[in-house]
Amino acid sequence: MTTQNEGEPVEQRSTEGDDAAVETRGLTKRYRGGQLAVDALELSVPRGSVFGFLGPNGSGKTTTIRMLMGLIEPTSGRARLLGEPMPRAARSVLPRVGALIEGPALYPFLTGRDNLLRYDAADPTADPRTRAPRVAAALDRVGLAAAAGKKARAYSLGMKQRLGLAAALLQPRELLVLDEPTNGLDPQGMREIRALVRELAEEGTTVFLSSHLLDEIEQVCTHAAVMAQGRLIAQGTVAELAAGSRGRLAVTTPDPVDAVRVLKEHGVTDLVVLDERVSGELPLPGAAVDDPPLELADLNAALVRAGVRVRAFGAERASLEDAFVALTGEGFDVAG
Amino acid sequence: MSRAEETEAPDTGVPETADTGVPAEKAARPPRANPLWALALFRSELTITLRRWRTLALLGVLALIPILIGIAVRIETSDGGGFGGGRGGEGSGPAFFPQITNNGIFLVFASLAATLPVFLPMVIGVIAGDAIAGEAGSGTLRYLLVAPAGRTRLLLAKFTTTMAFCLIATLVVALSSLVTGALLFPLGDVTLISGITVSFEEALLRALGVAALVALSLVGIATVGLFISTLTNSGIAAMATTVGLVITAQILDTIPQLHAIHPYLFPHFWLSFADLLREPVYWDELVKNLGLQGLYVAVFGSAAWARFTAKDITA
Ligand SMILES: Nc1ncnc2c1ncn2[C@@H]1O[C@H](COP(=O)(O)OP(=O)(O)OP(=O)(O)O)[C@@H](O)[C@H]1O
Ligand SMILES: [Mg+2]
Numbered sequence: 001m002t003t004q005n006e007g008e009p010v011e012q013r014s015t016e017g018d019d020a021a022v023e024t025r026g027l028t029k030r031y032r033g034g035q036l037a038v039d040a041l042e043l044s045v046p047r048g049s050v051f052g053f054l055g056p057n058g059s060g061k062t063t064t065i066r067m068l069m070g071l072i073e074p075t076s077g078r079a080r081l082l083g084e085p086m087p088r089a090a091r092s093v094l095p096r097v098g099a100l101i102e103g104p105a106l107y108p109f110l111t112g113r114d115n116l117l118r119y120d121a122a123d124p125t126a127d128p129r130t131r132a133p134r135v136a137a138a139l140d141r142v143g144l145a146a147a148a149g150k151k152a153r154a155y156s157l158g159m160k161q162r163l164g165l166a167a168a169l170l171q172p173r174e175l176l177v178l179d180e181p182t183n184g185l186d187p188q189g190m191r192e193i194r195a196l197v198r199e200l201a202e203e204g205t206t207v208f209l210s211s212h213l214l215d216e217i218e219q220v221c222t223h224a225a226v227m228a229q230g231r232l233i234a235q236g237t238v239a240e241l242a243a244g245s246r247g248r249l250a251v252t253t254p255d256p257v258d259a260v261r262v263l264k265e266h267g268v269t270d271l272v273v274l275d276e277r278v279s280g281e282l283p284l285p286g287a288a289v290d291d292p293p294l295e296l297a298d299l300n301a302a303l304v305r306a307g308v309r310v311r312a313f314g315a316e317r318a319s320l321e322d323a324f325v326a327l328t329g330e331g332f333d334v335a336g
Numbered sequence: 337m338s339r340a341e342e343t344e345a346p347d348t349g350v351p352e353t354a355d356t357g358v359p360a361e362k363a364a365r366p367p368r369a370n371p372l373w374a375l376a377l378f379r380s381e382l383t384i385t386l387r388r389w390r391t392l393a394l395l396g397v398l399a400l401i402p403i404l405i406g407i408a409v410r411i412e413t414s415d416g417g418g419f420g421g422g423r424g425g426e427g428s429g430p431a432f433f434p435q436i437t438n439n440g441i442f443l444v445f446a447s448l449a450a451t452l453p454v455f456l457p458m459v460i461g462v463i464a465g466d467a468i469a470g471e472a473g474s475g476t477l478r479y480l481l482v483a484p485a486g487r488t489r490l491l492l493a494k495f496t497t498t499m500a501f502c503l504i505a506t507l508v509v510a511l512s513s514l515v516t517g518a519l520l521f522p523l524g525d526v527t528l529i530s531g532i533t534v535s536f537e538e539a540l541l542r543a544l545g546v547a548a549l550v551a552l553s554l555v556g557i558a559t560v561g562l563f564i565s566t567l568t569n570s571g572i573a574a575m576a577t578t579v580g581l582v583i584t585a586q587i588l589d590t591i592p593q594l595h596a597i598h599p600y601l602f603p604h605f606w607l608s609f610a611d612l613l614r615e616p617v618y619w620d621e622l623v624k625n626l627g628l629q630g631l632y633v634a635v636f637g638s639a640a641w642a643r644f645t646a647k648d649i650t651a
Contacts, residue, residue: 031650069482072648094484101482105475109388121380122483122490128376167479 019083021047021175021206022068026077029063037063039230040077045208045223050201052217052238053210055227061210062102064227065179069099082174095125098173100181104164108153112144112163115152119167126171138166143192157184165193176200177208182216194220218242249296250279251303252312262306266299282315377485381497385463386504394459395508401455402447402513406436406520413437431610439526440517441536444543445613447513448506448550452606453586456505456550457557461578463501464561467494468644470571472651487645491562495637498558506551510543532615542612549609553625556602556632557582563640569651599624602632 022045029038038060045051055061066072068079070087079086081093106115116135120126126134139148142162147155155163161184168176181197182190197207197220211217217224218238225235234241249268253259259278260271268280300313385391432446468491471477480490517523526539534542561578568574585601588594598604605625611618 066478066650069478070484071478071481072650073646090484091486094482097482099479099482101478103475105477105479107384107474107476110384118380118384119479119483121376122480122485124374124377124484124486124489126373126376127370128373164479 019047020080021045021049021082022051022208023080023083024064024068024077025079027064027067027074027079028076029060029067029072030075031063037230038067038074041230041232043225043232043235045206047206048201048204049223050197050207050221051209052221052224053208053227054212054214054217054224055210056212059227060230061227062179063230065099065101065177065208065210068177069094069097069101071101091124095123095171096174097177098168098170098175099177099179100161100164100168101177101179103180103183104160104167106152106155106160106163109151111149111151112155112159112166113139113148115163116167116170120170123171134170138169139163141169141196142166158186158189161185162189165196173205175206175208179210180212181209182211182213190216248279248316249282249299250277250312250314250316251310252277253303253308253310255308258306258308259303259310262303262308263299266302268299276311279316374489377489377493378496381493382500385497385501391463391501394462395505398451398455398459398505398508399512401451402443402509403516405447405450406443406513406516409433409436409443410520431607435527436517436521438522440519440521440523441514441526441539441543443513443517443521444510445546445610447509448546448609449607451509452550452553452609453603454582456509456554457582457603458579459505460498460502460554460558461561461582462575464498464558465565465574465576465578466571467498467562468565469568469574470565472569472649473571475651477651478649481649488641491566491641491644494565495559495562495640498562499555502554502558503548503551506547506554510547510550514543528613528615529610530614534615545612546609549612549622549625550606552629553606553609556629556636559633559636559640560602563636563643566640566644566647600628602628604628 022043024041024043027038027041027043028036030036041060041064043064053061053064063072067074068081068086070090073087081089082096084093086093106112107118110118113135116138117131120131120135121128136145136148139145142165144159144162144166147159152160152163161181165178165181168178176197178197182193185193194216197209201207201220201222207220209217209221221238223236224238224241226233226241249263251259251263254276256273256276256278260273263271263278263280268282271278271280296313296315300310303310303313431449432442435442436446468477471480481487485493523536525533525535527533557578560581561574564577564581565571565574582603585603589598589601589604605621605628608621608625611620611622
């Protein structure tokens, strides 16, 4: 492909996927057993984003990541990483990509530090003169500095996970591909990893993060995609995805029966009463019974006018979980 | 066992295709890498192999064998009697054993002749069989490949290490026998198989040549082991298959009815190293052995490369 813009600087944006950190076109993988694990995936991960890759177990997240990293050959379709085709450009792209794929893998007979030295030695672009300090910095970054001299066989699950992350951080990376990075971590560890992800994102690293922990994605991601049974069923910013499902209204009152009546009159559906708590789905803007969008304050006033004593009143923001359940239908069951 | 046919990737899938240099394809290149840095993997490979307890235990056993042989011969002959007499050693009893009492250096030849048929190839089979399959099984292979080690380079590093290990294993046997032989028996001028006597220095040189030949005799099975290692994700299965193959080939080599295939069995010319202890040296079988080993390296090396560069890494 040639560029038309002659006078322009050397930087080339001729191919469409150039400004996407990850771009797939019709990416498909059918395993030898005939299992269609990924089906015509069209993924676009913007540079600089923290991209959540969501999906129930067996939905094809890891398979996609393996194809992106050149570990398995797509049955059809293609993938670009940092604007270059994979797996053809693996040699020039992968040094700029850090990855944690389906959990860490370590040499049990080596210390944590020696494990990292080993992985760093495998990278032909890694400068041996800076190897030791880079390894030390990576260990420090994941909080393993104190356990660096311990044999990896003596590491706990969370420590192994941290060491795997450290291996992904041996060099400054443009893209981090993390397959369930908080797997096996304690709550404190999870928080640390999320903080680390945010920190890396601030430094300009694009983070592609697969997970089935919805609140995790919601907390750290700017963008997300949802997979189900090998198909991409939605992608966009987290806000867009969450907006796709309606929020819920919650009212706490000693008069739940009256509250239900009033709310129903105002178009609130799916009303659930739990002791003194009444919750229901707010009507979508425009789809309401009365055409002007429902103002929450008016709803509250209507309740009070009807003599309902309101103890608490508020709309719960639609969560990604609601969006997810709405998208995948049955929710979180593994599809055969 | 053979899963060679499972390769489903088309040959376009070889990830290591050289940069075609299409101008539009170039983007930000990684920081300039020194070509020498790529050698770090080879060093890492060798140290990691030699640092494993398993490797050290295997080498320890190899070092122990000459010591046991030396002590056994010493006890057997301590009552003054010889070890059977004749200097030929061919056809009757284990090769070179009778000469050990007269000259400790023969322990080197005796030990190599004793370990070459089974122990040495078994040790090589363990190391070669585990080379790729072990890393695949533990999952470390995927991290090496995304580092990115490069499939060809990684295979080359594994191959080089396995070859180096053939030499190391042989040298361990040779050195252990030389030291044991020197401690337990007299040293001196050596009477060769053909009856000619040479100086101890020349005999040492020939011993070194014998060790080199033994190491080279092992490269065939080492490459076969490496190929088997690319077929499975189980290190144990690959080791067992390779060792099983050694034993099978040895058995086939003793069945006279199968003499037509004997010249193609990798162990067939192994004991030809003894021909280096003749004056003049009989080159015929030595050359045949080296040629056969080279053939195995070429065939199974290519097969391993074809398999490994197109393989889906799913573990
Ligand atoms: N090596 C393999 N051979 C055959 N089928 C496989 C293989 N690996 C995965 N699959 C199948 O492909 C589908 C997708 O698996 P994948 O591991 O990509 O899911 P995932 O989204 O990562 O799940 P999880 O959340 O459990 O990690 C599953 O149905 C699985 O059974
Ligand atoms: Mg997975």
